[in-house]
Amino acid sequence: MKKQNPLQLTYNSTPLWFIAVLTLFSATLTIAETLEEKGYAIAARSDRSDTGFGDSSVKLSMVLRNAAGQETTRSLRINTLEKANEDVGDKSLVVFDSPRDIDGTALLSHAQILEPDNQWLYLPALKRIKRISSANKSGPFVGSEFAFEDFTSLELNKFSYKFLKEDTLDGLQVDVVERYPRYKNSGYTKQIAWIDQEIHQIRKVEFYDRRDSLLKTLILSDYQKYGENIWRAQKLQMTNHLTGKSTDLLYSDYEFQTGLNERDFIKSALNRIR
Amino acid sequence: MLKTYRILVLTTLLLSTSLKAESDLKGELGFETRWFPDDPADSRQFDGFQTSFHFEPEWSWENQSRSQQAKITLFGRVDNRDDERTHVDLRDMYWQWVNNQWEVLIGINRVFWGVAESRHLVNTINQIDQVESIDEESFLGQPMVNLSYESDFGRFSLYLMSGFRERTFPDVEGRFRTPIPVDPDQAFYASGLDQWHPETALRYTTVLGDWDIGAHIFHGIGREPTLSPNQDFSRLIPQYELITQAGLDLQYTREAWLWKLETLVRKGQGKTFFAMVGGFEYTLYQILNSNYDLGLLAEYLYDDRGGLGSTVTPFDNDLFLAFRLALNDINDTALLAGVFVDLNDGSGSLRIEAERRLNDFATIEIEAQGFHSDNSNSDLNAFKEDSYIGISLNFYY
Numbered sequence: 001m002k003k004q005n006p007l008q009l010t011y012n013s014t015p016l017w018f019i020a021v022l023t024l025f026s027a028t029l030t031i032a033e034t035l036e037e038k039g040y041a042i043a044a045r046s047d048r049s050d051t052g053f054g055d056s057s058v059k060l061s062m063v064l065r066n067a068a069g070q071e072t073t074r075s076l077r078i079n080t081l082e083k084a085n086e087d088v089g090d091k092s093l094v095v096f097d098s099p100r101d102i103d104g105t106a107l108l109s110h111a112q113i114l115e116p117d118n119q120w121l122y123l124p125a126l127k128r129i130k131r132i133s134s135a136n137k138s139g140p141f142v143g144s145e146f147a148f149e150d151f152t153s154l155e156l157n158k159f160s161y162k163f164l165k166e167d168t169l170d171g172l173q174v175d176v177v178e179r180y181p182r183y184k185n186s187g188y189t190k191q192i193a194w195i196d197q198e199i200h201q202i203r204k205v206e207f208y209d210r211r212d213s214l215l216k217t218l219i220l221s222d223y224q225k226y227g228e229n230i231w232r233a234q235k236l237q238m239t240n241h242l243t244g245k246s247t248d249l250l251y252s253d254y255e256f257q258t259g260l261n262e263r264d265f266i267k268s269a270l271n272r273i274r
Numbered sequence: 275m276l277k278t279y280r281i282l283v284l285t286t287l288l289l290s291t292s293l294k295a296e297s298d299l300k301g302e303l304g305f306e307t308r309w310f311p312d313d314p315a316d317s318r319q320f321d322g323f324q325t326s327f328h329f330e331p332e333w334s335w336e337n338q339s340r341s342q343q344a345k346i347t348l349f350g351r352v353d354n355r356d357d358e359r360t361h362v363d364l365r366d367m368y369w370q371w372v373n374n375q376w377e378v379l380i381g382i383n384r385v386f387w388g389v390a391e392s393r394h395l396v397n398t399i400n401q402i403d404q405v406e407s408i409d410e411e412s413f414l415g416q417p418m419v420n421l422s423y424e425s426d427f428g429r430f431s432l433y434l435m436s437g438f439r440e441r442t443f444p445d446v447e448g449r450f451r452t453p454i455p456v457d458p459d460q461a462f463y464a465s466g467l468d469q470w471h472p473e474t475a476l477r478y479t480t481v482l483g484d485w486d487i488g489a490h491i492f493h494g495i496g497r498e499p500t501l502s503p504n505q506d507f508s509r510l511i512p513q514y515e516l517i518t519q520a521g522l523d524l525q526y527t528r529e530a531w532l533w534k535l536e537t538l539v540r541k542g543q544g545k546t547f548f549a550m551v552g553g554f555e556y557t558l559y560q561i562l563n564s565n566y567d568l569g570l571l572a573e574y575l576y577d578d579r580g581g582l583g584s585t586v587t588p589f590d591n592d593l594f595l596a597f598r599l600a601l602n603d604i605n606d607t608a609l610l611a612g613v614f615v616d617l618n619d620g621s622g623s624l625r626i627e628a629e630r631r632l633n634d635f636a637t638i639e640i641e642a643q644g645f646h647s648d649n650s651n652s653d654l655n656a657f658k659e660d661s662y663i664g665i666s667l668n669f670y671y
Contacts, residue, residue, distance in 0.1 A: 064604055072604050072634070099634045100670030102606070103300060116529065118481070126411060128386040131486045135530040136559045139567060143604040259339075263374065267481055268422070268429055272343060272372065274298060274334050 039161030067244035138187025301331035308664035356448035392594035428480030517542035547578035588653035621647035
């Protein structure tokens, strides 16, 4: 007996209008499902738009400003080793140059996605390397308005996402995406990110504290392109709405593929910090 | 002759071009005043104020490819009350070469081993610069050849040393000394030993997830001298012996907890003994909705040798409890307070340190230490009139 094509049978026995309704229905379903998916896709596109840099080194000047407008500046260097696998975190080394009393102090981080990061602090006076807890996500980073997590939790998969809307920001077409920390000890319930549709970079982030009220706003500007598609903001301005204090991060002298490798990010490499 | 000349020119050229790579000069200057409110235990010891000044310039260099480094660090202090505290030391003077997994370091260096806060028990390589502070956190530079290999399963570091450094001790008129003052000038070595006796140490360290693990073996001259009185009991004379030591240091880091353990077994100074320090550090972040972090520390210290005898250690059966308050402000204001309690006789000491940055180039520190002892046999009895309060200003350039 000749076997009947099941598809043929279905096709024949199903009225066309039913298929049309089904298609429509599934289309709506897809849209409903993708607020999260779309949010993730936008975030992923943004994240991936500047991947493939391999390694980078940059100088950073951090300007801390109190409510009265008084300023203090600290300078540091950051080396980063990119991990191509999104399920593995990048490695970074932060070395302080000023204030002078902490000159040579360094922080080595091996970021993980959902597990706590591994972090070591180098104290030059004793030449001591000390493994430290990375549970302190929400505390201020060196007295600034940036929390530890604002620096260390930039991995795509440290958050879940939800697409909110399309909007315009300073004349740019942007996607507005909410992101929710998936790692423990975050000081935020959510963040709202404005990502432009042209070069897919984050332009603005609002941080909502544990009571879900707006705590801080971050403005990222002066994007510059390095090589094929590596975009980096040269200026990050974080304003704390509760205290009126703000911190500017001014990046300069970005270098990519400088020849840094795994060996520059091992614990004992801290002993070679200058 | 020509050949030598050529080599000389070449070396100079190489050195001058590579010197262009990157060299850096920086340093520290400090002024310190301490006030001892109690009359000294021994009338020969100074009374009242002690003022000193210290300097620590550091020159470092790295070549373009970052495969070579060199560093020179000098330390000096001038003290108005304690002549032994007026001293200079070459803390570092080394050249280092790094090639993939291999590292070679030749020269004078300081090396830090261990994890504990109350006592740096397994920190073996460098001699303690005891006149600096009784917290045993200043060390003399040690000449060495250090060869390290970073394997996939941990780091192996071999130390070949010679040029032993004798421990510094306060002068007769100084504070923080044994009731019978030590005369470091009369220090001697056990038979068959001298300052140039070759020493070896092997260190292994690895990180396994939340665990930081270190182990070491040391064979050489014990950094801790045996102190024995001379014939008329006027001075204690340090004697240095050949020892073999094995030690282990562990830290387990999970959430806000750091669990720490250091242990060692040492042979060669009387009977073989065991010592340990272990405990935890737990941090409460952003207490009371502020930016303040409060760290709580507790460590237990044990030493087989007991508190009395020729090698006196005050850490024979003691508990260390401390807190560290970090304000996380722009000036990095921090307060540290800790007590040692001797579980044998109830004597104890309290130390408080408060530190704050004044500007980009200066910091101020206030420290105070108090001793309490009812028992004349207590390890701490020697220091019981040495409670003090001090203030120091440090400048960095």
